[in-house]
Amino acid sequence: MISFEAGVEALKRFIGRGGDEAYFANEADSLHAAFRAKATVHAGPIGLPMLFGAARLKLEALSNETRTKEAVAYVHVPFCSTRCLYCMFYQNPFDEAASHRYAELLEKEFGLWASRTVQSREAGGEISALYFGGGTPSALAPRDIEAVVTAARRELPLAEDCEITLEGRVSDMTEKRLEAAARAGVNRLSIGVQTFDGDIRRAMMRVDDRDGILRVVERMARFEKFAVVIDLIYGFPMQTEAVWAEDLETARNLPIDGIDCYQLNVFSRSPLAKRIKTGQFPPAATLAEAADRFAASDAVLSSDPRWTRISNTHWRRTAKERNRYNTLAKTACDCLAFGSGAGGRIAGHSFMTERRLKAWEERIEAGEKPVFALLKPTPNWHLMRTIASSVEQGPFNLKAIGEVFGVDVDRLATPLLGQWVRAGLLEKSGDVYVPTTAGMFWHVTLAQFLVTSLAKKLAKDASSLPPQAFESVCRPVEEGDRSRES
């Protein structure tokens, strides 16, 4: 497998250049080799950057915006007890005292915008999903988990049936932590299992063995109120077809509510990349092998009557799994964000908080929202975000989206989507495009190519677009406030 960065570079060489033909897929083998490179993170329109003071001023103004009808909130916990070999999201080593202080400051951050419109209970819709991610939120001490979740529920305008997810590692899921999480109101646990194979787990510096994982899953499942969801990763070095088949077989028979299957990204500066380069590990799966692993997931989970696919990469066994945060976070809805290194979004403006723990702490102590950078939306951001998130989710209907925005995107997209149908990435059923197994494997790339193609076509004739194409149609009232957009 080429590194993540090499894939991005390969995409950059042709994305945005030329017409639709640049995005035509290989009709001879769309599963293994649809395109020259694959986008593996979320697709969508890119914004215009603002930094430091300018970002802070803009976010201050945005904090008085009315929330979108549906909104989510994200809380980042930037500690991990060990660093997994493939990870580029590791920020700080876990330290009991530092994380306790962090939990106290998080409570303070929740209160910073308590009187602002964007966080008020009265204005805008309710927050229907709250996600504690990281890092490893489950590394926090039980009392800190309870305090932080309770504070978030007190200070944020959460819906009555809000999905509250705690992300974590198997080894953290002690009885005490689970009890604390349940008492505080967590109703969903997202656990990074990645693989059950002991050799690969040890190689990747994951701490539990297969039996330990199975014991902890049983423990979590005893808590009726939790939807338990596990992540699996395909493409690890040494993860042969047989190992992946065994991973799927184990996972589908567990008493859990959801399974997410992700492709491994090999980041060029990760410890994993270095070990592959020096020959300590065999290479990770090639793109074609990864496609086969994904196809195996689809074949195994989609043919099991107990499991239902609810997005391109996610299956659920029970209705307890709602997958709200993951679904909504990709859309154009607002996302309030808290913690060091958190990413949020208000009125199409994406923002990132301070990643450096010390800087984040100082700003919170000073009573300031610790924003570090902000991306202003491009003019057609909302339409593009809606299209990208629909393609990333599964079957999509451009005609329906176009009617909401008053733009015939279906017509504009027909030459490209028609070719993808011929290549076997999509099937058409009425007005709906349904991804095939190959289309699901390439879904982020499809989303990115489609919005890039459409953005170019729309930009050519921007003056003829109706105003709602540029507006946040899910944002209620407050039209006057838009004049503050700088």
Ligand code: SF4
């Ligand atoms: S626990 Fe998660 S965030 Fe932490 S190092 Fe491992 S993969 Fe990265």
